[in-house]
Amino acid sequence: MSNWPKHPAIYEINTWVWLSAIGAKIGHGIDLNSVPAAEWDAIAKLGFEAVWLMGVWERSPACIAISNQNQVLLDDFRRALPDFRSADNVGSAYSVRRYVVDPHLGGAEGLAAARGELARRGMRLILDYVPNHVAPDHPWVVEHPEYFIRGSAEDARDNPAAFLTVEGRVYARGRDPYFPAWPDVLQLNAFDAGLRLAAVRTVSVIAGQSDGIRCDMAMLFLNAIFERTWGQRAGPLPQAEYWAEVIATLRESHPDFLFLAEAYWDLEWELQRLGFDYCYDKRLYDRLEHGSPESVSLHLSADPAYQTKLVRFIENHDETPAAAAFPGGKEEAAALTFATIPGARLFHEGQFEGRTVRTPVFLGRRAEERPNEELRNFYERLLEALEDPLFHEGEWKLCHCTGWLDNVSFRNLVAWCWEQDGDRAIVVVNLSGAPAQGRVHLPWGDLQEGAWRLHDRLSDSVYERDGVEMSEQGLYVGLEPWRYHLFGCFRVVAPREDVQTRLMSTARR
Numbered sequence: 001m002s003n004w005p006k007h008p009a010i011y012e013i014n015t016w017v018w019l020s021a022i023g024a025k026i027g028h029g030i031d032l033n034s035v036p037a038a039e040w041d042a043i044a045k046l047g048f049e050a051v052w053l054m055g056v057w058e059r060s061p062a063c064i065a066i067s068n069q070n071q072v073l074l075d076d077f078r079r080a081l082p083d084f085r086s087a088d089n090v091g092s093a094y095s096v097r098r099y100v101v102d103p104h105l106g107g108a109e110g111l112a113a114a115r116g117e118l119a120r121r122g123m124r125l126i127l128d129y130v131p132n133h134v135a136p137d138h139p140w141v142v143e144h145p146e147y148f149i150r151g152s153a154e155d156a157r158d159n160p161a162a163f164l165t166v167e168g169r170v171y172a173r174g175r176d177p178y179f180p181a182w183p184d185v186l187q188l189n190a191f192d193a194g195l196r197l198a199a200v201r202t203v204s205v206i207a208g209q210s211d212g213i214r215c216d217m218a219m220l221f222l223n224a225i226f227e228r229t230w231g232q233r234a235g236p237l238p239q240a241e242y243w244a245e246v247i248a249t250l251r252e253s254h255p256d257f258l259f260l261a262e263a264y265w266d267l268e269w270e271l272q273r274l275g276f277d278y279c280y281d282k283r284l285y286d287r288l289e290h291g292s293p294e295s296v297s298l299h300l301s302a303d304p305a306y307q308t309k310l311v312r313f314i315e316n317h318d319e320t321p322a323a324a325a326f327p328g329g330k331e332e333a334a335a336l337t338f339a340t341i342p343g344a345r346l347f348h349e350g351q352f353e354g355r356t357v358r359t360p361v362f363l364g365r366r367a368e369e370r371p372n373e374e375l376r377n378f379y380e381r382l383l384e385a386l387e388d389p390l391f392h393e394g395e396w397k398l399c400h401c402t403g404w405l406d407n408v409s410f411r412n413l414v415a416w417c418w419e420q421d422g423d424r425a426i427v428v429v430n431l432s433g434a435p436a437q438g439r440v441h442l443p444w445g446d447l448q449e450g451a452w453r454l455h456d457r458l459s460d461s462v463y464e465r466d467g468v469e470m471s472e473q474g475l476y477v478g479l480e481p482w483r484y485h486l487f488g489c490f491r492v493v494a495p496r497e498d499v500q501t502r503l504m505s506t507a508r509r
Contacts, residue, residue: 004049004256004258005049005393006308007392007393008050008392009050010048010049010311010347011050011051011348011349012052012349013349014093014366015054016055016364017366018349019035019105020365020366031110032053032105032111033106033113040118044122046380047384047387049123050125050258051123053111053127054317055093055094056101056128057099057101058098058101058103059090059095060096060097060137062097063092063097063137063184063185066184067091070184073362077360077362077363081359088364088365090362090363092185093362094130094361095134095185096134098139101209108209111209125211125212126212126214126258126260127209127212128213129215130215131190131217131221132174132187132190132221133186133188135184135186141166141171145169146194147192147194148171148186149172149187149188149189149230149233150170150171153170164186172230173185173187175229177225189234189235190223191223191226191236191237196245196246199246200250203246207250211257212277214262215259215260217262218271219261219264219265219267222243226242243274243275244274247274247275247276258278259277260277261276263279264280264282268281268310272306276309277309278311280311280313281312281313283299284299284312284338285313285319285338288334289334292431293412293413293414293431296431300341300416301398304342304396307341311346312341312343312345312346313345314331314334314338317348317358317361319358321348321355321356321358322334323355323372324356324357328433329481329482330482332482333484334431335382336427337414337431339382339386340425340486350366352375353369353372353375354369354371354376356369357369378458388423389420390418390419391418394420394423396417397416397417401413401438403438409432410436410437410438413431413440413479414428414429414431415477417442417443423488424488425486425488427484428479428484430481432481432482436478437477437478440474441475442474447467447471449467451464451465452492453492454487455487455490456486456487457488458484458485464492
């Protein structure tokens with residue numbers, strides 16, 4: 001991963017929906033071959049290191065037919081798209097028929113053109129890989145039935161929701177052990193040696209067209225999880241882990257290829273150990289949405305080496321859009337939090353405009369929504385600040401916050417700092433719906449050597465503070481509900497007595 005920054009910013013795009021929206025805007029249909037240069041320029045301007053084009057692989061007619069008969073899915077389609085029509089269901093992005101670029105999106109030529117446009121603007125390309133399952137009309141179903149978890153005629157008769165008959169053979173439908181089976185996919189067998197070789201070949205094909213992959217539900221293919229889910233149906237337990245084999249083999253020919261895991265159930269460390277560069281940090285998302293500020297701070301006290309390999313986010317194609325999940329001013333505080341801590345930072349197309357409707361991955365277009373200009377302006381300023389190399393290659397440290405006996409509101413403050421080659425930054429966030437005051441204790445040993453100017457890069461407010469006071473008592477901060485500071489820190493060359501008379505600005509409101 002030598003060509004990747006330590007803390008990359010990644011932009012997820014629902015490819016089919018994005019192209020549909022651009023086409024509607026310019027008045028004619030387009031594919032990846034014909035995206036206007038201005039669209040790529042707009043993405044590059046936001047400072048991303050990589051773009052994840054979600055859902056480029058060939059969609060499944062069998063998936064479309066199955067989902068068009070599923071009332072639960074149809075209700076979800078109409079929730080997201082009130083004027084839904086059957087043509088809007090283009091098939092799930094995660095029911096892959098073949099790992100070739102869908103012709104509707106421009107095929108392999110279109111993807112190569114998109115990758116070239118990104119590369120010319122200094123950005124890399126990430127694509128999907130779905131290890132757990134494939135569409136019912138994937139070629140392997142007929143050519144390699146041994147790659148799948150199989151069932152019996154009795155299974156198909158007694159449990160049709162979990163088993164499907166294709167070409168006279170019974171296959172298990174793909175599933176997560178904590179939920180019912182997915183109706184439109186068939187379950188691959190992680191323990192089958194032939195499948196593992198086929199997986200290496202598949203990922204090699206993807207690696208020839210991109211710079212990294214996001215591996216869907218990666219923890220399902222850990223040996224212990226797969227054995228617990230499928231038992232004897234899976235066959236003997238292999239000695240090696242699936243991911244250890246796939247990643248190690250790929251790295252021989254593609255040493256800089258990035259592996260990103262969708263992961264849950266506190267299995268991130270195990271997947272990191274097997275070779276993943278980054279794993280989803282769903283625990284942070286959950287604590288930002290429902291937990292206390294202290295729970296967020298506790299989460300951020302984990303080993304920095306572990307945290308650096310996490311993917312932080314507050315929105316992706318699976319989650320409720322951030323504008324709906326974090327209402328009442330919470331989104332800006334949550335966004336600043338996930339975007340300025342170690343690890344990869346994942347942003348979702350539509351997040352900056354404040355979209356509130358989650359578009360199912362089956363749909364080829366989305367509902368119209370009016371952009372939230374205030375939120376868009378916030379994200380533009382945040383992303384501009386994040387372009388500073390300090391947040392990509394610097395050293396990060398969590399800061400301790402304290403208060404006083406008659407005011408414990410400091411517990412609602414979470415703070416950290418960055419440092420690199422003399423450049424410094426401080427982030428303080430009030431992760432609560434009540435005012436908070438406290439002192440932030442910084443780890444810098446040279447604080448008392450003069451005074452400091454703190455420039456809030458999100459509000460342009462400027463504060464000047466005495467270094468001795470910051471060193472001995474901590475930096476005083478008072479913040480209204482869900483407010484924050486992103487300070488650039490600069491030493492002021494001035495006598496201490498002059499500094500103490502300077503303007504003491506109030507906290508950003």
